[in-house]
Amino acid sequence: MINWTNFVSQLINGLALGALLALISSGLTIIYGTLGVLNLAHGAMFMLGGYAGYMAWTATGSFIVAVAAGALALMAFGLLLERVVIRYFYSRPHEDQLLVTFGLSIVIVEAVRFFFGSETRLVPAPDVLNGVVSLGFMIYPKYRLVLVGIVAAALLALFLVLYRTRLGMIVRAGIEDPVMVDSLGIDVYRVFMVVFGIGAMAAGFAGIVNAPVVSLTPEIGEAILVQTFVVVVIGGVGSFPGAVLGGLIAGEIISITSMINPGYAYVMLFAAMTLVLVMRPHGLLGTPGRE
Amino acid sequence: MSEFDPTAPKGRRDFIRTSLGAVGALALPGFATRAMAADQPPVGTWPAGAQGDSVFVGIAVPRTGTYAVQGEDELKGWQLAVEHLNSGHPLMKAISPKTRKGVLNKEVKYGVADSAAKPNNAVQAEQRFITENKAILMTGSTSSAVAVAMNKLAQREKVLYVTGISGSNDTTGKDCVRYGFRQNFYGQTAAAALGPILVKVYGKNKKAAYMTPDYTYGHTVTKSMQDYLATAGWTTSTNQVSPLGAPDFPSYLLNIANSGADVLINVNWGHDAVLSIQQAQRFGIFEKMKLAVPYQIPFLAPEVGGNLLAGVYAATDFWWTLQDKYPLAKQFVEAFEKRWGYKPEWGANNAYMSFAFWADAGENAGSFYPPDVIKSFESGRKLQSTVGEVYFRKEDHQLVRPVVIVQGKKQSDMKNKEDFWEVVEIMPGAPLMQKPDAFGCNLGDYT
Numbered sequence: 062m063i064n065w066t067n068f069v070s071q072l073i074n075g076l077a078l079g080a081l082l083a084l085i086s087s088g089l090t091i092i093y094g095t096l097g098v099l100n101l102a103h104g105a106m107f108m109l110g111g112y113a114g115y116m117a118w119t120a121t122g123s124f125i126v127a128v129a130a131g132a133l134a135l136m137a138f139g140l141l142l143e144r145v146v147i148r149y150f151y152s153r154p155h156e157d158q159l160l161v162t163f164g165l166s167i168v169i170v171e172a173v174r175f176f177f178g179s180e181t182r183l184v185p186a187p188d189v190l191n192g193v194v195s196l197g198f199m200i201y202p203k204y205r206l207v208l209v210g211i212v213a214a215a216l217l218a219l220f221l222v223l224y225r226t227r228l229g230m231i232v233r234a235g236i237e238d239p240v241m242v243d244s245l246g247i248d249v250y251r252v253f254m255v256v257f258g259i260g261a262m263a264a265g266f267a268g269i270v271n272a273p274v275v276s277l278t279p280e281i282g283e284a285i286l287v288q289t290f291v292v293v294v295i296g297g298v299g300s301f302p303g304a305v306l307g308g309l310i311a312g313e314i315i316s317i318t319s320m321i322n323p324g325y326a327y328v329m330l331f332a333a334m335t336l337v338l339v340m341r342p343h344g345l346l347g348t349p350g351r352e
Numbered sequence: 353m354s355e356f357d358p359t360a361p362k363g364r365r366d367f368i369r370t371s372l373g374a375v376g377a378l379a380l381p382g383f384a385t386r387a388m389a390a391d392q393p394p395v396g397t398w399p400a401g402a403q404g405d406s407v408f409v410g411i412a413v414p415r416t417g418t419y420a421v422q423g424e425d426e427l428k429g430w431q432l433a434v435e436h437l438n439s440g441h442p443l444m445k446a447i448s449p450k451t452r453k454g455v456l457n458k459e460v461k462y463g464v465a466d467s468a469a470k471p472n473n474a475v476q477a478e479q480r481f482i483t484e485n486k487a488i489l490m491t492g493s494t495s496s497a498v499a500v501a502m503n504k505l506a507q508r509e510k511v512l513y514v515t516g517i518s519g520s521n522d523t524t525g526k527d528c529v530r531y532g533f534r535q536n537f538y539g540q541t542a543a544a545a546l547g548p549i550l551v552k553v554y555g556k557n558k559k560a561a562y563m564t565p566d567y568t569y570g571h572t573v574t575k576s577m578q579d580y581l582a583t584a585g586w587t588t589s590t591n592q593v594s595p596l597g598a599p600d601f602p603s604y605l606l607n608i609a610n611s612g613a614d615v616l617i618n619v620n621w622g623h624d625a626v627l628s629i630q631q632a633q634r635f636g637i638f639e640k641m642k643l644a645v646p647y648q649i650p651f652l653a654p655e656v657g658g659n660l661l662a663g664v665y666a667a668t669d670f671w672w673t674l675q676d677k678y679p680l681a682k683q684f685v686e687a688f689e690k691r692w693g694y695k696p697e698w699g700a701n702n703a704y705m706s707f708a709f710w711a712d713a714g715e716n717a718g719s720f721y722p723p724d725v726i727k728s729f730e731s732g733r734k735l736q737s738t739v740g741e742v743y744f745r746k747e748d749h750q751l752v753r754p755v756v757i758v759q760g761k762k763q764s765d766m767k768n769k770e771d772f773w774e775v776v777e778i779m780p781g782a783p784l785m786q787k788p789d790a791f792g793c794n795l796g797d798y799t
Contacts (some may be wrong), residue, residue, distance in 0.1 A: 067610045126492060162560055170416075173457060180422035181626050181655045201642050202634040205602070275600055276630060284599035305666045319603030324566060324593045326406065 063320060071316040073188035077205045080272055082203060085285060086292040086304040088263030091126065092237040094299025095256045099155065099160040103264055104286030105169035108279060110135045110265025110271020111272040112173055115184050124187045131134050134242040135265025136258045142345040143257035148250065166282070171200040206271055211270050216305060223301055232256055236299050265332055291334045297347020306345055371754050395799050396510030401486035402720035405712065406459040407700060409434070409707075410481030412492035412502075413516060414469040418597040419622040421493040422699050424690075426494060426516050427464065428692050429703030430639045434460050436687070436704075437711055443683045447705070447736050449713035455711045456720065463487075469494055469596070469622075470476040471501035478502065482509055488720055489710060496520030496569035496697070499534075500786050507532035507796055510722055514592050514706040517699050519621075519647045524793025525748040530798055531722065533749045535706040536681035536698075537781075539569070540791075542646045542667040543576035544784040545755035549777065550581065550644055554615055557585035561613035561641065562626055564593045572617045577646050579613070592623070601628045605635045608631070617643045626655040633660055650697030653760060653772035661760030661772070668700040668756050669775050670738060681738040690746055695770045705737055709751075710742075723798040742781070747788030749795065752781045 089103045094352040100106075114131030118124065146165065150158045185191070191199045223229035231252050234242045238348040243249045268282075275281060288311060296307025311330055343349045394400070401407060411430055414423035420590060436444040438458050440453040449531040452459055466479030475502055481487040490506060490513045493499040495638070499518035506513035507529035515523060515534045519542065524534050535543075560581060564570040570593070578588055589655035590611040592604035605628070608616060618638060620628050626643070629652075632638060638660070645661075648668035653661050675682035684704065688696040696704075712735060714720060717728040742753040758773035766772065 067606060070610065071603060072608045074606055078600070078602065091710075119389055174416070174420075179416070179424065180651070182624060184659065193634070200636040201605070202631075204634075229584070252628075272633075276623075276627055278420075280420075280597070280623075281599060284597060288599075320607060323607070326750045328593065 067269055067320055068317075070201070071320045072313065073196075073199075073206075075313035075316030076309065077312070078315055079309035080216075081267060081308075082285075082292050082311050083305040084215055084267045085210045085264055086289045086296065086308050087216065087301055088260040088267075089231070089289055090293045090296070090299055090304040091219075091223070091263075092257055092260035093293070094149070094301075095232055095239075096149065096151065096253050098154070098158045098162065098258070101159055101160075101286070102142075103260075103289065104168040104284075105166035106135055106261050106282070107268040107271075108277070109138065109173065110171055110268030111277045111281065112177060112182070112185070112268075113265065114272060115182050115277055118165055118184050124273075125186070127147035127184060127272075128266070131269025131272075133321070135268070136262035138220040138265075139258040140254055141259025142261070147257060148253070151253070152161025157341055166286075170279045172284070177279070177280060178348050182272075182277040184269070184272040184277065185309045202274075208270060208274065210268075211305030215263070215266055215270075220260075220301070222259070228255065228261060232348045237305050245264030261332045270335060284331040290328070294334050294344060295337050297344025299322060300344065300346045300348070303344055303346035310345075372775060381729055387657045390720060392723075392799075397482060397486040397488050398721055401488040401637070402571075404458075405722065406461045407455060407489075408460040408481065408487045409460060409489045409491065410465070410485065410487040411480050412464055412465045412467040412474040412477040412481075412490070412498075414494050416765070417468040417470070418624055419469040419653070420695075422494045422517065422622055423467075423469070424699050425650050426471070426492075426699040426703045428688070428694065429700030430462070430707060431702045432688055432691055432700075433707035434462055435691075437707065439475065441687070443680065443687055444711070445682070446680055446709055447708040447773045448715055450715035451604060451711055455714045456718070461644040465492075467498055468685045469498060471495075471498050472561055474498045475501050475505050476498075478505060482511055488509060488722075491703070491706060492516050493518050494496060495567070496523055496572075497596075499523045499532075500527040500568060503527055503529045503532040506547050507606065510670065510799065512722055512725060513711055516704060517571070518708075518767060519573055520568040521576060521585060521786075521791050522568050524748045525572075525793055526569075528748050528751075528793040530726060532796040533706070533744060533751075534710070535709060535751045535753070536669045536702045537667065537755045538572035538750070539576040539647070540786050541755050541781065541784040542573060543580040545583070545757055545777075546644065546667040547577065547778040549757055550615065553582040553584075553665070556640060557587075558614040559587055559612060560615045560617050561608045561615070562590050562591040563601075563608070563618045564591055565574035565596050565620050565624060567596060569621065570619050573647055574617075575646040577617055579618075594620070594628075596624065598624060598627075601631045602635070604628070605632055608632070609635050609637055609640070610692040613641050615644055617644050621647065621649055623655075625649045625652060629656050630658075630659055632659070634693040648698070648758065650699040654770075659763050662762040664760040665776075666758050666760070666773070667702060668758055668773075669753075670696075670701040671698065671756055671758055671775055672696060672770070673773070673775055674756065674778075677778075678738055678740055684738045701738060709735060726798060745785075745788060745797075748791075751787070754781050755779045755784055 110131040111133035114127035117130030118127035190204045292307040296303030315326045318326040459495040467474035472528035478490045496518040499515045511531045521539045564574040616770040646665040672685045673684045713728040757777040
């Protein structure tokens with residue numbers, strides 16, 4: 062189906078896909094950049110945010126309450142997790158960190174399956190956002206378009222926190238040189254805990270705003286986690302702008318390749334990642350030499 | 353009627369001698385088989401797996417992943433079958449008339465592993481059941497990729513395998529094996545059953561868009577549909593191939609929305625089918641084209657929700673309202689609902705029937721010796737089932753059975769909360785099937 066109509070449709074679709082990937086990846090990259098922990102439970106947190114929102118939605122019927130619940134519940138979960146598990150792994154080898162976060166992801170997924178089963182759970186978008194938008198040459202679900210705006214607003218909020226607040230300054234300084242930040246008398250551990258909470262909140266928020274698009278199952282985090290890692294590698298590990306750029310690139314690659322041959326969409330995504338690793342090992346917007 | 357013979361034996365000894373002779377003659381087939389089996393060198397887990405008071409069955413079924421919901425339903429079918437075998441339930445005896453309790457008087461035990469619908473996981477789990485438990489039967493699969501891998505394992509290890517759900521033509525086609533048997537319908541019979549309905553309802557010379565999962569099941573079912581519909585002048589406007597467990601379908605759906613097709617034939621399965629149908633509606637696709645489902649997914653209607661399947665035609669193996677036509681279906685639906693609290697879907701029915709047929713084959717063979725059980729399956733013996741009389745085709749080990757065409761009901765027409773489909777046609781199996789060698793089946797050796 063290669064024609065101009067479809068090409069423009071897929072470009073817009075790539076933007077919608079990419080925005081969501083950017084939001085999830087930004088949480089992952091902030092956590093890694095600051096704490097040095099590669100969080101394999103990030104996909105599970107994305108899923109958990111969706112289920113937390115689903116519970117709030119079934120209780121209240123309000124989508125806005127559901128979104129708030131998804132984000133805040135995951136922030137609380139993130140803070141708790143950092144305090145009782147992650148903190149003990151900062152000084153341990155990366156393999157240990159991978160193992161413990163991988164283990165956590167299994168526990169989270171299976172706990173959700175235990176309580177909710179494997180059946181699909183649907184959180185509908187508010188009525189006003191349901192239906193389709195006709196752009197003349199294409200029809201696109203209204204909610205998916207609105208989602209681009211929602212994600213853009215969330216990314217802007219994250220940007221402001223990171224680049225316009227004192228906390229953000231400490232976080233960015235922590236990414237560059239945690240030892241120096243510590244020696245300046247700043248309680249790095251408290252900052253770390255907050256950062257993990259913010260990262261988890263970004264995942265949870267993405268999980269619930271994405272729920273009306275894909276329907277919830279305990280597994281949705283697994284597939285998205287792989288794509289998220291690709292985004293982070295393309296954009297540059299630890300770089301917030303890199304996560305946004307990487308997300309948009311990944312979304313467009315998946316979408317445009319699908320137009321030509323859907324079977325190659327993910328192949329092309331990984332090919333792009335390989336290309337970036339060869340040409341620019343620290344990613345498009347990453348800093349060379351960062352741990 | 354025999355005539356009176358004055359030379360016939362009349363004394364007590366003669367009577368005893370004659371009686372013993374008659375009993376011996378009657379028992380001879382059993383004796384002969386056992387004597388034959390006993391003389392054989394070990395095959396697979398035989399005789400080790402059949403020497404105790406019980407026999408072990410290994411079940412590798414998806415309990416996680418895209419096909420988890422269907423896997424759980426299948427598992428309930430197998431569990432009910434084992435309970436019915438061990439208790440000598442009347443339904444089991446109706447399907448396997450020689451069954452008393454267990455199989456050949458041995459209790460049936462089973463182990464369950466999660467395959468996540470991945471061939472590697474399934475093969476590893478079954479290999480463990482073979483090594484540690486001396487499993488004499490394996491089952492499982494909700495994905496044909498698993499079924500094909502299991503077929504190969506079964507033939508290599510010489511342990512019988514009855515498929516769970518498997519819709520690929522390859523399972524009893526080019527990847528068929530002597531040690532594998534399939535109860536359920538598949539791509540070719542689905543297409544041959546659903547195709548005429550689609551042509552009758554939507555007309556000739558239509559354009560179809562396909563959604564195909566990227567593995568043996570998807571490719572063969574789509575090909576069978578395309579081949580059949582081509583005979584009525586239908587063309588393929590686009591075929592959207594997606595990986596199993598795709599997280600999202602917007603790119604594929606945009607291609608379909610722009611394809612100008614009249615009918616969307618969705619071959620996706622499990623959660624992929626649920627999600628792609630829900631999303632297709634959000635892309636406004638059903639305002640432009642009709643939906644058809646060649647290989648119906650257990651729980652599709654309740655999971656998709658929102659009346660989206662009203663009027664949609666689908667081919668399936670079993671639907672619970674068949675109880676109005678078949679007495680055994682009624683017994684099955686009642687027993688299942690009593691045990692598990694809901695009306696069985698076709699995955700559970702397929703699972704139950706596959707164990708019942710295995711029990712029948714074993715009882716008729718009079719032994720667990722695999723070649724004897726296989727020959728019993730291959731005998732062409734008529735079998736009683738929940739969809740009437742059926743039999744296994746000896747050339748490819750495919751059950752010759754009807755395919756059921758259903759149409760989604762509107763919510764307002766549903767008589768109860770599980771009344772999702774109306775059975776519109778029951779197509780006899782034999783005319784739907786390809787010639788046994790058309791898909792390149794070569795069963796391989798008995799030993």
